[in-house]
Amino acid sequence: MLSAMRITGLAMLALIWLSPVAALTTGSIIVHMGVHLTLVALAPALLAPRLPLRPGPAGLFAVLAVEMALVWAWHAPAAHLWARLDRTGFVLEQASFLGAGLLVWAAARSAGRFGGACVLFGTVMHMTLLGALIGLAPRPLYGEICAGWFGLGPLQEQQVAGALMAVGGGAIYLAAALVRLAPGLTLPEPAR
Numbered sequence: 001m002l003s004a005m006r007i008t009g010l011a012m013l014a015l016i017w018l019s020p021v022a023a024l025t026t027g028s029i030i031v032h033m034g035v036h037l038t039l040v041a042l043a044p045a046l047l048a049p050r051l052p053l054r055p056g057p058a059g060l061f062a063v064l065a066v067e068m069a070l071v072w073a074w075h076a077p078a079a080h081l082w083a084r085l086d087r088t089g090f091v092l093e094q095a096s097f098l099g100a101g102l103l104v105w106a107a108a109r110s111a112g113r114f115g116g117a118c119v120l121f122g123t124v125m126h127m128t129l130l131g132a133l134i135g136l137a138p139r140p141l142y143g144e145i146c147a148g149w150f151g152l153g154p155l156q157e158q159q160v161a162g163a164l165m166a167v168g169g170g171a172i173y174l175a176a177a178l179v180r181l182a183p184g185l186t187l188p189e190p191a192r
Contacts, residue, residue, distance in 0.1 A: 135162020
């Protein structure tokens with residue numbers, strides 16, 4: 001039987017893949033970024049299982065490195081435009097984002113409080129940095145095709161999308177990391 005969390009995660013995937021949202025990603029980098037964040041952060045947080053083994057520091061670093069490499073690679077202009085303009089690129093991008101997201105969240109669930117928080121904090125750092133680089137770029141990185149749905153030019157849409165990644169994406173992982181650490185941060189009541 002599916003839990004409410006898993007049903008919500010599957011509903012998110014259905015919304016972005018089976019509704020008109022997927023078609024809108026070609027015309028707006030803001031919509032495209034919303035889909036990215038759903039695939040790499042939101043849906044996997046609800047769907048990822050625990051891993052059968054508890055990953056150690058090297059395993060957690062490997063998970064973080066793989067997720068970071070995939071996210072950064074797909075935001076390189078050539079790869080990003082391939083995913084925007086070609087069905088094969090789009091499917092590969094979507095699958096790799098979902099796979100990377102499931103890997104990060106499964107590792108975070110399986111690694112204990114501190115290890116899981118470290119993976120999530122690492123993701124906060126690289127997601128925030130990439131979002132800032134995209135949002136603060138002095139020129140459009142992805143050309144004219146990345147604008148149009150919100151009445152903004154390519155650079156303005158890119159700036160909003162970068163802020164969405166840096167702030168929104170970073171906040172998702174930061175909140176999850178702090179939730180993992182919170183029980184260990186409480187101080188016992190002093191004896192009277």
